Amino acid sequence: MVELVDTRDLKSLGQEWLCGFESRSRHFSFPMMRHFLLSLATLVLLSACGVDSGHFKLSGRFLNMNQGEFYVYSPEGGVDGIDTIHVVGGRFTYERPCDRSATLMLVFPNFSQQPIFAEPGKSVDIKTDATNMKEMEVKGTKANELMTKFRLQTAHVAPPDVVKKAEEFINSNLSSPVSLYLLRTYFIQTDNPDYVKAERLAAKMLKEQPKNGSLIIVRKQLQQLRNGLEGAPAPHFSGPGLRGGAVSDADLGDGLAVVSTWSSWSYVSQDMQRQLRRKYRSSGGRLRLVSICIDADKKACERIAERDTLSWPCIFDGKLFDCPAMQQTGLTDVPDNILYRNRKVVARGLSTSQLTKKLDELLHE
Numbered sequence: 001m002v003e004l005v006d007t008r009d010l011k012s013l014g015q016e017w018l019c020g021f022e023s024r025s026r027h028f029s030f031p032m033m034r035h036f037l038l039s040l041a042t043l044v045l046l047s048a049c050g051v052d053s054g055h056f057k058l059s060g061r062f063l064n065m066n067q068g069e070f071y072v073y074s075p076e077g078g079v080d081g082i083d084t085i086h087v088v089g090g091r092f093t094y095e096r097p098c099d100r101s102a103t104l105m106l107v108f109p110n111f112s113q114q115p116i117f118a119e120p121g122k123s124v125d126i127k128t129d130a131t132n133m134k135e136m137e138v139k140g141t142k143a144n145e146l147m148t149k150f151r152l153q154t155a156h157v158a159p160p161d162v163v164k165k166a167e168e169f170i171n172s173n174l175s176s177p178v179s180l181y182l183l184r185t186y187f188i189q190t191d192n193p194d195y196v197k198a199e200r201l202a203a204k205m206l207k208e209q210p211k212n213g214s215l216i217i218v219r220k221q222l223q224q225l226r227n228g229l230e231g232a233p234a235p236h237f238s239g240p241g242l243r244g245g246a247v248s249d250a251d252l253g254d255g256l257a258v259v260s261t262w263s264s265w266s267y268v269s270q271d272m273q274r275q276l277r278r279k280y281r282s283s284g285g286r287l288r289l290v291s292i293c294i295d296a297d298k299k300a301c302e303r304i305a306e307r308d309t310l311s312w313p314c315i316f317d318g319k320l321f322d323c324p325a326m327q328q329t330g331l332t333d334v335p336d337n338i339l340y341r342n343r344k345v346v347a348r349g350l351s352t353s354q355l356t357k358k359l360d361e362l363l364h365e
Contacts, residue, residue, distance in 0.1 A: 060126025
């Protein structure tokens with residue numbers, strides 16, 4: 001009979017067994033010896049590679065990056081705030097508690113982002129060249145391997161064709177978490193969103209995964225977005241203010257106004273707020289701003305608002321993407337924005353540079 005031992009003692013056990021193999025071997029039958037070796041090998045593998053059911057492990061190696069760091073956050077709240085991952089000798093390991101499936105976003109020094117699909121009890125491995133993140137390979141789960149396949153197939157494809165490939169992928173993988181990511185990336189959170197097609201695809205996906213809370217929210221938002229297309233009137237919305245009191249659509253006034261989202265875990269959204277602050281200060285009172293902080297950490301948001309002197313009305317309710325004001329305005333991401341003039345939609349979902357350029361045009365008319 002083989003006695004199971006603490007995996008921390010495996011090394012010493014192996015050394016002891018090997019050293020005494022010659023003296024003990026005459027007492028072992030071949031079946032006993034084989035059973036012992038199989039048990040020992042299993043325990044070694046578990047101790048070296050395993051991750052328990054309440055954690056998710058990410059590891060990998062980079063070519064052309066010996067030392068450095070990158071960041072990870074979750075747009076769905078799978079990670080609280082932003083974690084830093086350190087690369088040493090071209091390798092890294094990152095493990096964290098994980099009790100439900102979540103999408104993690106890796107943010108690299110060149111500000112490119114790549115998704116990782118985390119699952120409880122799973123581990124995945126990354127291999128990539130730091131000079132060409134588009135060709136990153138991720139192995140370990142079906143979702144990540146599907147995303148790798150899509151990424152490699154579209155690495156050198158023209159943008160319009162990538163959108164077609166994304167639609168084909170979604171129609172062929174309606175139950176995959178990768179499809180929700182592609183839906184958001186190529187049909188919603190893009191310079192030229194197609195809300196009608198996005199809603200049609202979301203409806204198909206919901207038939208395959210009717211209990212997917214994130215997908216239910218996206219479908220609801222898409223229905224609202226149709227009412228937020230160019231020329232549509234500003235919706236009624238309200239919420240508790242970050243500094244107390246209430247904030248509502250009345251704060252937009254009747255001239256030029258921007259409603260935008262930000263959070264403590266999105267550097268891009270914070271930069272957008274700083275650019276809006278510059279336009280706000282130079283507008284001579286012609287521009288009004290309302291922001292919605294999509295976060296769970298109120299103190300962190302207060303610190304950032306004070307640090308960056310974000311003095312305009314800001315909604316904070318701690319409900320993240322379930323924030324009613326976000327749903328009422330049809331905003332879907334962080335960062336995101338809607339530009340109004342005379343309480344009618346002029347533009348939406350602009351990048352920081354597009355937004356500042358559009359504001360310059362409108363403020364100088």
